[in-house]
Amino acid sequence: MYRNFSIVPKIMFGRGSFNQLGDVIGERRIHPDSYFVFILDDVFIGKPLQKRLPMQAKDLLLPVNVDDEPKTSYIDSLVQKIRDYSQVIPDGIIGIGGGSAMDIAKAVSLMLTNPGSSADYQGWDLINNPSVYHVAVPTLAGTGAEISRTAILTGPVKKLGINSDHTLFHQIVLDPELLAGVPTDQWFYTGMDCYIHDVESLSGTYINEFSKAYGEKSLDLCRQVFLEDHPDKDDKLMMASYFGGMSIAYSQVGACHALSYGLSYVLGIHHGIGCCIAFDYLEEIYPEGVKEFRRMMEKHRISLPRNLTAGLSEEAMQLMVTTALNLAPLWENCLGPDWQKLMTRERCLGFFHRM
Secondary structure (H helix, E strand, O other): OOOOOOOOOEEEEOOOHHHHHHHHHHOOOOOOOOOEEEEEEHHHOOOHHHHOOOOOOOOEEEEEOOOOOOEHHHHHHHHHHHHHHOOOOOOEEEEEEOHHHHHHHHHHHHHOOOOOOHHHHOEEOOOOOOOOOEEEEEOOOOOOOOOOOEEEEEOOOOEEEEEOHHHOOOEEEEOHHHHOOOOHHHHHHHHHHHHHHHHHHHOOOOOOHHHHHHHHHHHHHHHHHHHOOOOOHHHHHHHHHHHHHHHHHOOOOOHHHHHHHHHHHHHOOOHHHHHHHHHOOOOOOOHHHHHHHHHHHHHOOOOOOOOOOOOOOHHHHHHHHHHHHOOHHHHHHHHOOOHHHHOOHHHHHHHHHHO
């Protein structure tokens, strides 16, 4: 069976395009009680970006904290705040920030129209009702969250995304000017998420010409950004993120992302740096990619944390292994249909012990 997947229908790209956000959402303000919810990474509270939000009188500003990766309980509490604010469902949700802020916006837009807890929908195609209209404005580039059909959440028993065509944004606004001032390490870790997407997609068993076309262009842009010097590197990185997300839409990621989920679930490590930590130990699976990744780290003077799993209990280590191995599609893309014979619990545990 061939997958018949949806993609984001409207995309705006260019420096200064954020200034048109008000016009973009204006046509959605359909009655006098209309309001939008602006989900804004709280790092921008009191900063110039907050003052530029095209908010109207009845709109709700909802600052979100992403010091920790989004939890299902946090999503549920944000949805309740919106319901307490108004009995009317908002005309739209605007997510502004990095990958976590965008995942929050996606999940909130889904849970305003679907009953229960967001934890009930961690998995594939469990959403029944279309979401509220929602828009992404990324202020970081690399995760591909702006184009992804997944809202990655940590629940009470697992870290797993809400994977659904309804998760996709209806509109994305890609303004490279919003990347200005991002700290180098955060810029690098987020960008490497994109680079690793490409390596995993292009070397995976699910690869096809659709994924290859997007993945190769994304990889080329990543090399320009992280190995060369270009004045328009932020423009290139935003497009690399978009193309990288499109590449895995019709293929899949692999071993690095599976292992990073284990690190994140047990140790609370953010996704971007978690991918970098895991990837640096995967030379036996992605030899050329890891070699190039280390060149990129050297160029940008990045040092990764070490010995993160030292001293962890056997129970915690086994939980990381279980979390990683539960992501069967990622391992099948990486190692093929017999992946369970190749990635045993013992081998997986060995990777985590090295971290």
